[in-house]
Amino acid sequence: MKELLEDVLEGHRLTSAEAAGLLKARGSDVWEIAAAADIIREQTVGDVVTYVRNQNIHVTNICRNLCRFCAFGRPAGAPDAYDVGDAGIRAQVTLAKERKVTELCFLSGVNPDFTAERYVEMIGIAHDILPEADIHTMSPDEITWAAKMSGITTAEVVEMARDAGLGTIQGTGAEILVDSVRQKFCPNKIPTAEWSRIIVEAHNLGLKSTATIMYGSLDTADERAEHFGVIRDIQDETGGFTEFIPLPFIHENTPLEKAGLVTGGSIGREDILMFAVSRLFFDNISNIQISWGKIGERMASLGLLAGGNDLGGTMFTDEVSVEAGASAADYFDPAAMKRITDDLGRVLRRRTTVYELLD
Numbered sequence: 001m002k003e004l005l006e007d008v009l010e011g012h013r014l015t016s017a018e019a020a021g022l023l024k025a026r027g028s029d030v031w032e033i034a035a036a037a038d039i040i041r042e043q044t045v046g047d048v049v050t051y052v053r054n055q056n057i058h059v060t061n062i063c064r065n066l067c068r069f070c071a072f073g074r075p076a077g078a079p080d081a082y083d084v085g086d087a088g089i090r091a092q093v094t095l096a097k098e099r100k101v102t103e104l105c106f107l108s109g110v111n112p113d114f115t116a117e118r119y120v121e122m123i124g125i126a127h128d129i130l131p132e133a134d135i136h137t138m139s140p141d142e143i144t145w146a147a148k149m150s151g152i153t154t155a156e157v158v159e160m161a162r163d164a165g166l167g168t169i170q171g172t173g174a175e176i177l178v179d180s181v182r183q184k185f186c187p188n189k190i191p192t193a194e195w196s197r198i199i200v201e202a203h204n205l206g207l208k209s210t211a212t213i214m215y216g217s218l219d220t221a222d223e224r225a226e227h228f229g230v231i232r233d234i235q236d237e238t239g240g241f242t243e244f245i246p247l248p249f250i251h252e253n254t255p256l257e258k259a260g261l262v263t264g265g266s267i268g269r270e271d272i273l274m275f276a277v278s279r280l281f282f283d284n285i286s287n288i289q290i291s292w293g294k295i296g297e298r299m300a301s302l303g304l305l306a307g308g309n310d311l312g313g314t315m316f317t318d319e320v321s322v323e324a325g326a327s328a329a330d331y332f333d334p335a336a337m338k339r340i341t342d343d344l345g346r347v348l349r350r351r352t353t354v355y356e357l358l359d
């Protein structure tokens, strides 16, 4: 392992098999991997830690996919199903305007009633109220469904949304880009090849996106590393990913937990390794985001020591994580972020969605 880390520091590109080996590390090896990732982080992006002033816009929890790892989605007609409609979107975006956010993240189930035209309407409402914000929405799953509902191609959906004000595409829904795993916990989601095709298509249409991984449920280290390979190959082709975001599975209240298939989510060792090996593997993605809403502020500090350089967003509201039992997924005050970065001797900077530094 020491030799491999030295090779990486000298420019060796990790293979997925090598990454899988590192993701299985135990004991003090974990800290050596984190230390190597910290060196690469410093060489790649320096000491700046970024965040974006963003807010989730909760649109609907009605979802046709009903993934087994998700505590948020509801079938249509469920007693607590909701769709906030135009008035609800307007109210949330108006609040976001008062909060001076620069990114609006639509957080939503894949509502079976939503057509491409409905997405265009919703994006248009947000864009009219806050035209300067980046509207971050439309995962590949939503794009696929909207295309089907409207009888048009996925490229046409992306173009319509872009013309209505869509700023960047959500790289969520990636989960684990290994079909055998997807079959186990999100069989209704599009398969890996389709997810990849739509992301490449969107990048080629000029829209950037995030890249994510959700780990810590039924997936193995080998499958996580295989997912890394899919993302890196796309980035080699398009350069359209702004960042990579490891998202630990939050298990509480999920169908997987209720079925007794999981008793917890990821553990700290896995989290540290996911941040660190992401940094070491993705020589073509500059930004590794530490999702404080999923791991909490204390682990976020450690994530920044293990290859991370971005704290994501202020968020304000994240019902997806809260419904699954995450305690910290509400609002992260930049002053609290600064306390962490000051402690680490790093510099906190606000950014846009596509990583232009502000202030």
Ligand code: SF4
Pocket (backbone or CB within 6 Å): 063, 064, 065, 066, 067, 070, 071, 072, 073, 108, 109, 110, 141, 186
């Ligand atoms: S993860 Fe997304 S697509 Fe899956 S059930 Fe939850 S809201 Fe629906």
